[in-house]
Amino acid sequence: MRKWLWLTVILASFIAVPQVHAAVKLSTTQTVQQQHLQEFVTQRLLTKQGIYTNYLDTKQRTTTASGHEMLSESAGYYLQHLVLTGQKKAFRTFYQQTVTTFYSHDQFSYRYDPRTKKRSTVNASVDDLRILNSLLAYDQTSKTTHYQKTATSLYRDLQQHSLIKGRLYDYADGQTGKHAPTITLCYLNLKTLRHFEGKTAKGRQQWQRQLKLVKRGYLGSVAPLYKTRYNYQRKVYTNSKELNIVESLLTMLHLAEVDQLPTASQQWLQQQVAAGKLYNRYDQKGKALTSDQSAGGYALAAMIGQTTGNAKLYQAAIQHVATFQITTQSSPLYGGLGDAATKQAYSFDNLTALVAYDLAL
Template sequence: MKTVQHLKDKGKKTAVWMSVILLVIIGGRLIYGNEDNQDTLTFLKTSLTNDNHTPATYMKPETALDSDEVQGRESLSESMGFLLLYAVEAGKESLFEEQYQLLVDYFMDEEGLIYWKIDSSGSPGVPVNALVDDLRIVKALYAAGDQWNKTKYTDTAEQAGSYISRSLTYQSTLVDYSDQSSGGTAHSLTLSYIDVEGIDLLRQQGHIDPDVYDTTIDVLEEAEPKNVFYPKAYSVEKDSFSYDEEINMIDQMITANNRAQLGLPSNALISFIKEEMEQNGVLYGRYNPSDFEPVVKYESPAVYGFLIMYAIQLEDKELALKAYDRMTAFRSNHMSYRGGYSIHEGNTHIFDNLVPLLAIEKLKHTGWI
């Protein structure tokens, strides 16, 4: 018969081993959390980079039927914005310089227009830009100029900011895009494009008047959720909001995060998100706003990446780590794709890799991983 002391000793050993296992698990998250972005950067370089070093949107060079859609190896200003923001966040000056050169060589014209997309050889198509991408790039350029004391970054930010002020307003409101070939601008503003930090930076630097800032921010403040979800866009011309029939959760979280930067709560939306995560363990890409049921069965690492950044804004560690664990479940350990996210039939979208890249870097800075 085992003695009481023997059982106590065995219990102590079990407790020690459980502690060791727990430390290994936690340590594994910490260690891998410090390594995974390097794996993802390597994947981006080997699988999602064109011969001219511009970031490719897809791994495969497929051609879309609609020329307005992104073709396989085309390169987006959206990708440049996320890469530049990541380089600043991670303190990678050489990476920033590399992407900066690509920006000025391929994406910007002499007027300060940033093309929303270029082809795989670096040739631009129609001279159209996108407000949200421009704002990310401008934020990154100003931050890099301050961080590394490089005036050329600040000068380029000034050039891009000046173009936004000249070309992206309608009735004293910032709008989605401008088309240099026609001289026209959009008459609407997508709510997820209202990057409060970027717009405030334009105001501070004197690129937009206070009334343009106020009118644009008012759109975000006045947006009312319908059945939990925020409007997709605001028509400046009609002074009215429009709502999607299918809700894109990325748009919702970016909009809520933008509002949070103004100190505005989004209680109904965050309650829905938490309930989905608690009950189903997942957050799908699109939902029906009438019955709150998912209309797709796919998950996106980008959805979880934006949820992480929103949770950081809310100082909600538990939610951030839930999103982190689910997001990294889509990261490949396969030798050919190690570090890449959502690889399906040898293909992936760069957006589903860049958003996690930035989200993880921001999460590291909180000390939560």
């Protein structure tokens, strides 16, 4: 390949896609699917304390949340749903409950066990930022300043633990004050960070470094996905043999929200979704390592389509989301996204799908 042509290909892969929200609309069938999904979430997963991680409970407790444990991740997505659907009173009530359930040591614990009433001592910075984003969105859509002081206060608390001198860390321990040495790239919610950091010259410089850190994790046009995390102490990206597609999609979504998603990434995503081959894990050359797929992955693809103004991507992705929906009326999972045989229905899949539906006009 000639040198000038090679340079053209490389540069084209980094052209950012303008953020023009797609004028996507749901069909009558899709509106019914959305309603049934919302009913499942509110009737089967939502409780007074929060949202179950899985419809099916388990007595076992592992390193990852399961059963009727609760995650701040779920709280953030449900708050986004309430904003997008204009449920102001429900939003205010659920936010207060989120604070009661998860807030401790000036941050949101990432995990709560209602059986033992114990919170994890660590947060997940991506979840804190998602909750912050929902507060900003509430004020924006409601044309109020109801949560302005709250959001600013929460951001300052984050700066004391997980966001130090412009470096966002995966988590911090509220009891010991120690934080992770790494940042997972999809944790960098660039739009939310820009809102707070864009007000001063120093803040804007910090945000530019955060953006650069994400963009440098780009694998290339052949496999336009992203490396998983960066180690601040060692100053290197981790060389993950397996890439979790949800993490790469979240990174893509955060880039799209600030007009920085490479064209190659969007084209690759559209090809995978159109073919129904958006798999859960890939290697760094873009080879699928599994045939498993998830509703959450397709829901994130739909969000990216809406954010970038790609109605074709949105519609293709949301149609795949619907294939995971339980349609047997006698099933306790009716309307939800999961496995009717095992009764497994995870909050992440159901809530990301709910938000993806909500984004339609």
